[in-house]
Structures are given as structure tokens and as C-alpha cells.
Amino acid sequence: MNKIEHLGIAVRNLEAACARYENLLGKPAYKTETVEREGVRTAFFAAGPNKIELLEPTDENSAIAKFLEKKGEGLHHVAYAVDNIAAELERLRQAGYRVLNENPKKGADNKWVAFVHPKDANGVLTELCQERD
Numbered sequence: 001m002n003k004i005e006h007l008g009i010a011v012r013n014l015e016a017a018c019a020r021y022e023n024l025l026g027k028p029a030y031k032t033e034t035v036e037r038e039g040v041r042t043a044f045f046a047a048g049p050n051k052i053e054l055l056e057p058t059d060e061n062s063a064i065a066k067f068l069e070k071k072g073e074g075l076h077h078v079a080y081a082v083d084n085i086a087a088e089l090e091r092l093r094q095a096g097y098r099v100l101n102e103n104p105k106k107g108a109d110n111k112w113v114a115f116v117h118p119k120d121a122n123g124v125l126t127e128l129c130q131e132r133d
Helices: 014-025 063-071 085-094
Strands: 003-010 033-037 040-047 050-057 074-081 105-107 111-116 126-129
Touching: 003 063, 003 126, 014 040, 014 050, 050 063, 063 074, 085 111, 085 126
Parallel strands: 003 050, 074 126
Antiparallel strands: 003 074, 033 040, 040 050, 105 111, 111 126
């Protein structure tokens, strides 16, 4: 794993959260998008060399909606940049980690993504990210 790619924060209202983070960081989101297959709208903010992703559910059955219902707003995941997501998934499987995605899937911000169960990272959902060509 190369670096922390971004922090994902679950929010109930993306517009309100964007306004709050624009004020906090002193700049607007550089990108917003909807990921239909995940039932989520996202906004990305740059904070120096780091990124923050705000996630609002668009589907009441989405993972983000269920997270909000169970835990409320807050840190949802830590994403790590990797060079070869398939190799990293295999390495983690071999090490005994519970990988939640058999294969990488298209995620927000032009990334291939896959997740590792939070119980294998002290309660924090781990996302692996690789740039898509």
C-alpha cells in the first residue's frame, strides 16, 4: 500500500456537509458524482496532498444508508492507494484478511476499488484504490 488515498465520511445531507467542509477547508469540492450501483452521491475535497470523500446515500438499502442508520454520520472508511489491486487483494487473502469484494469494481473518482472487512482492521473499513486507465 502506497499511501492513504482518502478518508470516507458518511453524511445524511451532501449539500449541507459540502457547505460545512467548504468553510472548514476554505475551498469547494473539486468533484461530485453519483455512483448508481453503490447508491451513493459523493463529493471530494483536497486537503493538502490528502483527500476527503463525503458520501450521501441515494438508496435506502445502500451500504452508506445502513451505516448511517446504525452508526450515524462520521468516518466510514480509510482508503489506501495501491499499484496493483488484484495482487494486493490476493496478498491480503493469503494473510487471512476477509476481502469483501472478490474482484475490484468501479468506484468514484476514476478508481478500481475493493474493501476489507472492518473486523480485520480494528473496526475500520479498509478500501483499496487503484487508478483506472
